[in-house]
Amino acid sequence: MLQVLLSGLAIGAIYGLVGMGFAIAFYVTRVINFAEGQLLMVGVMVAAWLARTGLDPWLAVVVGIAAAAAVGAVTYLVAVRPVLAFDRFSFAWLVSTLGVALILENGAALIWGPTSRSFPALLTGTSVHVGSATLTLQEVVTIGLAVVVAIAFELYRRKTLFGKLGMAIAHDPEMATALGANTAVVAAAAFALAGAFAGLAGVLIGPITYSNPYLGDTYGIAGFVALMIGGTARPAAAMVGGLLLGILGEAANKLINTQASDWFPFVVVVVILLVLPEGLFSLVGPLRRLVLRRSRRTSPVRVAG
Amino acid sequence: MSAAAPALHIAGLHAGYGRYDVLRGVDLDVGPGEAVGLLGPNGAGKTTLLRSIMGLVKHRRGVLSVAGTDLLRLPAHRIARGHAGLVPEGRRLFVDQPIEDNLLLGALHLRRHRDRVAELLESVYDLFPVLRDLRRRPAGALSGGQQQMVAIGRMLMSDPKVLLLDEPSLGLAPIAIGEVAEALEALREQGRSILVVEQRVDLVLRMCDRIYVLAGGEVALEERASALGDDGRALIDAYLG
Numbered sequence: 002m003l004q005v006l007l008s009g010l011a012i013g014a015i016y017g018l019v020g021m022g023f024a025i026a027f028y029v030t031r032v033i034n035f036a037e038g039q040l041l042m043v044g045v046m047v048a049a050w051l052a053r054t055g056l057d058p059w060l061a062v063v064v065g066i067a068a069a070a071a072v073g074a075v076t077y078l079v080a081v082r083p084v085l086a087f088d089r090f091s092f093a094w095l096v097s098t099l100g101v102a103l104i105l106e107n108g109a110a111l112i113w114g115p116t117s118r119s120f121p122a123l124l125t126g127t128s129v130h131v132g133s134a135t136l137t138l139q140e141v142v143t144i145g146l147a148v149v150v151a152i153a154f155e156l157y158r159r160k161t162l163f164g165k166l167g168m169a170i171a172h173d174p175e176m177a178t179a180l181g182a183n184t185a186v187v188a189a190a191a192f193a194l195a196g197a198f199a200g201l202a203g204v205l206i207g208p209i210t211y212s213n214p215y216l217g218d219t220y221g222i223a224g225f226v227a228l229m230i231g232g233t234a235r236p237a238a239a240m241v242g243g244l245l246l247g248i249l250g251e252a253a254n255k256l257i258n259t260q261a262s263d264w265f266p267f268v269v270v271v272v273i274l275l276v277l278p279e280g281l282f283s284l285v286g287p288l289r290r291l292v293l294r295r296s297r298r299t300s301p302v303r304v305a306g
Numbered sequence: 307m308s309a310a311a312p313a314l315h316i317a318g319l320h321a322g323y324g325r326y327d328v329l330r331g332v333d334l335d336v337g338p339g340e341a342v343g344l345l346g347p348n349g350a351g352k353t354t355l356l357r358s359i360m361g362l363v364k365h366r367r368g369v370l371s372v373a374g375t376d377l378l379r380l381p382a383h384r385i386a387r388g389h390a391g392l393v394p395e396g397r398r399l400f401v402d403q404p405i406e407d408n409l410l411l412g413a414l415h416l417r418r419h420r421d422r423v424a425e426l427l428e429s430v431y432d433l434f435p436v437l438r439d440l441r442r443r444p445a446g447a448l449s450g451g452q453q454q455m456v457a458i459g460r461m462l463m464s465d466p467k468v469l470l471l472d473e474p475s476l477g478l479a480p481i482a483i484g485e486v487a488e489a490l491e492a493l494r495e496q497g498r499s500i501l502v503v504e505q506r507v508d509l510v511l512r513m514c515d516r517i518y519v520l521a522g523g524e525v526a527l528e529e530r531a532s533a534l535g536d537d538g539r540a541l542i543d544a545y546l547g
Binding site: 162169172180181 | 384386407414
């Protein structure tokens with residue numbers, strides 16, 4: 002069971018990073034970037050290509066993440082901003098970001114070929130034993146990095162002026178403009194950060210999946226589901242959603258059959274969304290109030306007793 | 307106007323939404339240190355005028371400048387950086403964020419000048435001492451009057467040359483209206499240039515040097531507040547319908 006849990010966390014961390022990418026872009030702009038999964042692919046492909054050309058693999062990985070971030074920002078400027086400038090309430094970004102996804106996918110297939118190519122093995126060689134379970138060092142690093150990144154992002158959002166500005170723009174973009182915020186710059190930065198998250202996920206999963214132009218589909222969908230589980234109120238919730246999705250998938254593979262991770266987690270997600278349409282974290286507020294009320298109600302009893 | 311450049315100068319301004327002009331040639335000036343009231347019936351274009359000054363509504367033609375700077379050439383976020391500051395109708399605070407964060411978000415463009423931001427924050431707390439004690443509370447947890455103080459404070463944090471207020475008394479309890487009016491009078495005594503949209507004629511006549519009545523997107527009346535006796539009030543009432 003421990004093995005299922007840890008392997009689930011390792012793959013879930015990838016889903017969570019992509020999910021947070023979706024969430025960060027959505028948080029600031031109210032736009033779902035359907036090319037988010039393809040940004041993961043850009044990170045993988047660019048890093049793999051640079052490593053093949055003889056660049057230091059670690060440097061290649063960093064450039065891969067930067068490339069995903071850059072493509073994220075360009076996606077906003079080319080496919081989202083013009084659409085919203087034309088009509089603030091338009092939903093044309095549904096089509097335009099999907100278009101970017103197709104262009105990226107087919108562009109990558111055109112440049113690097115449609116088949117899987119090698120990805121530099123950075124940490125996969127070493128095994129780490131945790132109790133009865135065994136993980137690769139790569140998986141351990143993935144889990145650790147994902148958690149650190151999620152916490153760091155949440156601290157940044159709440160504690161820095163730029164983070165608070167992001168919250169303000171999420172709440173009322175026009176008012177933020179009337180306070181001197183250049184919302185286009187903040188939105189482009191959010192898309193870039195979202196791209197960096199996807200790129201990071203890409204270089205973490207690359208050694209396992211190898212580089213393939215169609216990687217974006219699978220991880221894009223998983224990341225989107227992670228977002229739906231966590232809800233959109235706070236981007237870090239998508240990380241929790243991703244970890245949960247990963248564990249559910251591993252458990253299904255183990256307990257039902259080896260292909261069950263293709264469908265079982267989604268059944269659970271549908272059930273969660275039927276009960277909690279705003280995601281798992283919509284429970285946080287009411288639960289907190291319930292606990293507070295109960296502690297208030299019970300404390301005098303305890304004193305009397 | 308006098309020889310000094312007016313704090314706010316508007317001439318022949320046409321602006322509106324889509325293809326429809328809400329403002330049809332508005333002429334309006336606010337002198338340095340002057341408090342000007344803007345009255346008018348619903349739909350006259352009062353809010354649209356304030357939003358146009360902030361660059362939030364598309365202008366078609368006309369002149370719009372603050373202390374000699376042509377605002378029509380600036381994007382909205384640049385206008386908000388020290389030229390004009392807006393207290394919008396309904397306050398539009400960031401209700402989940404603490405009061406102090408709301409205030410600091412008003413001083414975005416001054417973020418590299420920490421001393422200046424601290425100074426401005428201090429002056430806001432001096433104007434509204436109650437906010438100092440509540441500064442860690444989420445803005446949404448405050449009373450209407452206190453929220454209006456935060457909205458005014460947030461606008462002051464941008465250190466604007468012209469202060470724009472849209473219905474500062476709307477939806478407030480009488481005691482809160484008194485507090486807000488006092489704060490506005492204090493700002494006026496500090497020599498700030500103010501343009502305030504307000505439904506309550508008595509407040510406008512008390513706070514302002516001059517009034518404009520806007521009707522159908524044009525200025526229908528301009529008069530010194532002191533020149534308006536009881537007859538003037540009747541005149542305004544006639545315009546307000």
